[in-house]
Amino acid sequence: MKHRLVVEPARPVTGTAPGAGTGPMSVHLLGAPYVMCGPDRQPAPRGRKTWALLAYLLATDSTPSREWLAELLFSDADDPLNALSWNLSQLRRLLGVSATVGGDPVELRLPPGTFIDVRALRTGTWMQALDLPGLRRQFLEGMSFPSSPAFEVWLLAERRHLAGVADDVLREAARARLATGDARRAVELVSGLVASRPLDEDAQELLIRSYVRAGDRGAAAQQRDACVALFQKELGRLPVEAVLRAADVEPPPDPPTRMASEVGIKARLEAGLAAMDAGAIDSGVASLRQAAADAHETGEPELEARTLVTLGSALIRGVRGRDGEGAEILHRAVAAAERAAAPTYAAQAHRELGYVELLRARYDRASRWLGKAASLAADDPAELAWARAIQGLVLADIGRHSDGQRELRDAVRLARQARVPTAETWALTFVGRSHLLRHELADARAVLREALAAAHRARWTAFVPLPESLLAEVDLMEGHVDEAAAAFEHAYALGSQFGDPCWEGISARGLGLVADRRGDLEAALRWVAEGRARCARQPDAWLWIEGYCLDTLCALASRHPARLAGPWIADLEALATRTGMRELVARAYLHRGRNGDRDAAEAARVLAAEVDNPAVLTVERPPFV
Known part of the structure; x- marks a missing residue:
């Protein structure tokens, strides 16, 4: 799908928050909207519809014609097209001579280095997003457009989505802080998330676990009990097991012995994975934890990265309700892989973090992790196949089926090249799903038959x-x-x-x-x-x-x-x-x-x-x- 917003040279995020030397222009739509050109705030346009026009052009993935925009925003005017033209002229005045907006369909071009806060929120790192002055403030705050009811609905949907993305940033930041040992900061970050979304079990589990890691077991138990009472009152049930167990302190691994060696640690990894495959989940996880602890003691960051990736992935894919803990461990794996300059383990950790975000429909965060996984896995067709396959599903889940199918078909090609039948099966299945959702039934049948046959060949019965x-x-x-x-x-x-x-x-x-x-x-x-x-x-x-x-x-x-x-x-x-x-x-x-x-x-x-x-x-x- 074509994006008609152009920033030359195109880049998803530039600089930091405004006021810190972000370049010639910054556009702020979170909170009360404003535009900065250099150090100067631009005079606000007359009327709110110019802000509505800018917000729509920046946020939508569609390619709006003049007729479409006139009907969407100015159907109440005597001459909607003329009203659109006047508001486009107001928008040009707001953005200055370095930006251009016009044509049919309407295209907005912003100058190099432009900072856009909603794009920083959606595609930036959690550190960049936390610096946004409008973080957790409403999109076009305080504005309403009752004369344009369809736009009002679109705006409400965007507001809810961006509020969700802000929550996702807090979650990711808290996990990252927890992974670095800064549990107090993690508590501060996730407390805001729990306050806004008290029935989010993943957030509740993360807050309780953060209290434990900060050494405040009393607060952890109190939060767990409050969560239990809330769920029983509001939903008539207990929260999931991961929440109930989050206040428990995991027994520490056995002290490392002098005999701990790379060979022994790898053997412990193999034994742990074998135990999990046999259904002995607790003993398997315990073995993987011990391997990770032993690897940390060796001081070999590459070995530590491998054990952490294995443990984190096992918790995510092999244990129900432990994705939060697995994600924290994968954050530690990323750090270890970066210290070791080990792109393979870094790619695996990024890909698994993207997979976690996909499952819970945190698509903007998932895309960021998966994009980095693909860049790290550039020389590894097997790993690249999985990164592309999961990214293809991300795109399809948000309705970008053609873009998703390109990723998925590339994943099929790479999977066959690398002989990874599970990745091939996954990618074919979701190519078929897109055809099904688009009612392209002949194509859906052909691809899904191929996917089902591939699943049987791979003996991937669980899929x-x-x-x-x-x-x-x-x-x-x-x-x-x-x-x-x-x-x-x-x-x-x-x-x-x-x-x-x-x-x-x-x-x-x-x-x-x-x-x-x-x-x-x-x-x-x-x-x-x-x-x-x-x-x-x-x-x-x-x-x-x-x-x-x-x-x-x-x-x-x-x-x-x-x-x-x-x-x-x-x-x-x-x-x-x-x-x-x-x-x-x-x-x-x-x-x-x-x-x-x-x-x-x-x-x-x-x-x-x-x-x-x-x-x-x-x-x-x-x-x-």
Whole structure:
């Protein structure tokens, strides 16, 4: 998808916060908006619509025509196109002679070195983001545009998303501080996150663990108990096990012995991984922890990086609910790999950190980690294949399907070159998913069949339920109900055997679609609600599947006379706007429109313009037709 914002030479973030010599221009849209040219603040334009125009041009990924912008922002004017032209002239005056804005479609060009606070928040390091004067302040703070209701909806979605990104920065900063031993600072950072999102189990676990690491076990226990009481009151359940155990102090590793050597440490790593493969999770993790402790004592940073990457990855991929701890360990692995000048381990740590962020739909942070992983893995096709494969899914999850498919197909090529069948399987599966979401059914069937065959060849049985469920949905869309039912049932059973909430969720959703096609709408709602509950029961499950289930619940409920879709639509809207799942944001407003909100229906069209999927506004996605 083309971006019509150009900063020459293009760069995602330049300099630090304004007031510290950031170059000729800085644009601030977090908080009350303003523009600096050198040391001088530019006079504010007349009226708020110029700020709205600038915000839209900077934040959207679409390529707006003059007619589109006139309708979006100036439909209340006697001559909308003339009103747009006047506001473009105001924008030129605001930005100065070094910037240009105009054309059709409208293109905004900013001078070299321009600092843009929303881009620094989304693509900068956590250190850069923490320095932003507008961090955690509202996008276009204090402004409203009641005469442009569709733009108001777009602005609300952006505000929620940027607020979510600010929370993600605090989370990442706290983990980084914890990894360096600065637990007190970690407590300060994550306390703000917990205050704004008290039902975020990952944040609660991080705060409790930070208290423990700071030596304040009393505060850790108090926070855990407060969290338990809150969850029982608000949700009628306990928080996940990782939260309940976060106040416990891990037993220290055994003291290193003189016999600790590189060979012995590698053997301990192998034994730990073998134990985890055999299902002995606790003993496997203990062995990996001991290997990491022994490696630290050797003073060999490359060996320490290897053990930390192995331990962190094992906690993320092999232990439910331990992603937060695994991410902290991977931050330490990055530091060790940098000391050792070991790009392979640095790439692996960055890639795994990107994977964690992907699962929880923190897409801006994920893209940053994965971009660095790809640059570090430039000479390693196997590692580069995984970095590209995960980045492709990041892009597809936010509705950039063509960009995502380019990454995924490159990952397939690299995986075949390096003979990494799991990476090939992953990438093919998500190429197929994009075709499915875009209703390109013939292409989806061909690629998903290939993915399922690749999963079987690789003996990656634990992954089979995903391509199997997606292929079953193609069957259902094409009217092959019995074949789809059998495949969904098998995927659900297999996912349940592995205890994978993601695969249980997506296959339960599929069984709901089958029930709907067979005329049992009540059973359909029960199955899809069960799918949502399954994939939401762990804080480290792939959050996109919950959104996919919610979209289906909204569509089903709209046809059920005794069911109100409103709560599900609100949940979908909140989830999708906070995370930046633009495709599902558009779907949420489409559902609102179908339930009688005319402004929401128009807003859905505006939001869909940022999504690379011509099927996103299909009134009812197959198989509901």
